[in-house]
Amino acid sequence: xxxxxxxxxxxxxxGSYKNYWTDQARLNLVGATIVKVEYMPQEEIDDMMWxxxxxxxxxxxxxxxxxLGRPKKVKVEDSNEVVNK
Numbered sequence: 001x002x003x004x005x006x007x008x009x010x011x012x013x014x015g016s017y018k019n020y021w022t023d024q025a026r027l028n029l030v031g032a033t034i035v036k037v038e039y040m041p042q043e044e045i046d047d048m049m050w051x052x053x054x055x056x057x058x059x060x061x062x063x064x065x066x067x068l069g070r071p072k073k074v075k076v077e078d079s080n081e082v083v084n085k
Contacts, residue, residue: 017027033065072083 005013014020036058045053059067 028059028061031062033068035060044065 009021011017014023034057038056039053040056042053045051056068061067
């Protein structure tokens with residue numbers, strides 16, 4: 001069984017942290033459409049023991065899949081889909 005590549009291995013493969021995160025941004029953002037923008041609900045903020053709410057952005061990628069900028073499941077009213085990060 002092949003071991004899952006660690007984060008450190010992925011960064012080394014990319015050449016630097018900057019290259020790794022630039023590649024990740026490019027893969028997830030270029031060509032994507034913003035479907036929904038909202039602040040994280042208070043319940044989730046409390047669960048994570050944060051003091052402030054981050055802005056959460058739901059993206060629809062070119063291949064039709066959805067990418068959520070927060071860790072909980074949500075229902076997207078427009079498409080009736082449940083999405084995971």
